[in-house]
Amino acid sequence: EVQLVESGGGLVQPGRSMKLSCAASGFTFNNYDMAWVCQAPKKGLEWVATISYDGSSTYYRDSVKGRFTISRDNAKSTLYLQMDSLRSEDTATYYCARSFGTPDYWGQGVMVTVSS
Amino acid sequence: DIQMTQSPPSLSASLGDKVTITCQTSQNINKYIAWYQQKPGKAPRLLIGFTSRLVSGIPSRFSGSGSGRDYSFSISNVESEDIASYYCLQYDNSPNTFGAGTKLELK
Numbered sequence: 001e002v003q004l005v006e007s008g009g010g011l012v013q014p015g016r017s018m019k020l021s022c023a024a025s026g027f028t029f030n031n032y033d034m035a036w037v038c039q040a041p042k043k044g045l046e047w048v049a050t051i052s053y054d055g056s057s058t059y060y061r062d063s064v065k066g067r068f069t070i071s072r073d074n075a076k077s078t079l080y081l082q083m084d085s086l087r088s089e090d091t092a093t094y095y096c097a098r099s100f101g102t103p104d105y106w107g108q109g110v111m112v113t114v115s116s
Numbered sequence: 117d118i119q120m121t122q123s124p125p126s127l128s129a130s131l132g133d134k135v136t137i138t139c140q141t142s143q144n145i146n147k148y149i150a151w152y153q154q155k156p157g158k159a160p161r162l163l164i165g166f167t168s169r170l171v172s173g174i175p176s177r178f179s180g181s182g183s184g185r186d187y188s189f190s191i192s193n194v195e196s197e198d199i200a201s202y203y204c205l206q207y208d209n210s211p212n213t214f215g216a217g218t219k220l221e222l223k
Contacts, residue, residue: 035212037160045205046214095159095160101148101207102148102150102205103160105162106159106160106161
């Protein structure tokens with residue numbers, strides 16, 4: 001069974017950093033691209049970033065370029081999202097997702113609240 | 117970025133109705149569109165990929181069609197468990213972009 005479990009969320013002050021993790025199991029992690037998708041409270045879904053299966057390529061939405069870094073450790077079957085210079089508008093639930101063309105399996109999500 | 121115009125924003129249906137949601141894209145996406153269902157407090161669930169390919173285990177009352185810039189998603193014989201929000205996603209170009217969502221409610 002495919003499982004994706006996010007961790008690392010919580011309350012953080014504007015301008016500070018936070019790192020999210022996503023532990024994957026039930027599939028061969030290093031065969032798949034992985035993605036982060038976010039959803040602000042009561043809002044729609046927004047794609048954040050994608051990383052290729054081997055980590056050689058990364059893609060970001062414009063609003064997070066230069067502030068967020070997606071990475072992976074294939075030996076640990078874990079995906080990461082390093083979020084720096086956080087802003088109030090980054091407040092959202094962040095989902096990690098396996099990407100097989102399109103995200104097919106999703107984690108349960110982790111809430112990130114950016115507030116002073 | 118490719119813009120996704122999803123409509124309607126909300127939909128009211130009776131049990132057994134057929135409902136249709138549309139997504140129009142700002143450019144040809146070569147059928148690389150997926151449809152997701154999301155229930156409150158839950159992660160999205162992939163229903164359909166590549167315009168019309170039903171994911172394994174998804175009931176056949178869900179369907180998708182379209183080409184070029186115009187795509188649609190339908191639920192025939194709406195059941196109570198279908199009450200949720202639905203999103204389209206284009207994955208032809210980066211950044212992938214979602215539609216704004218459609219909230220399906222019971223009449």
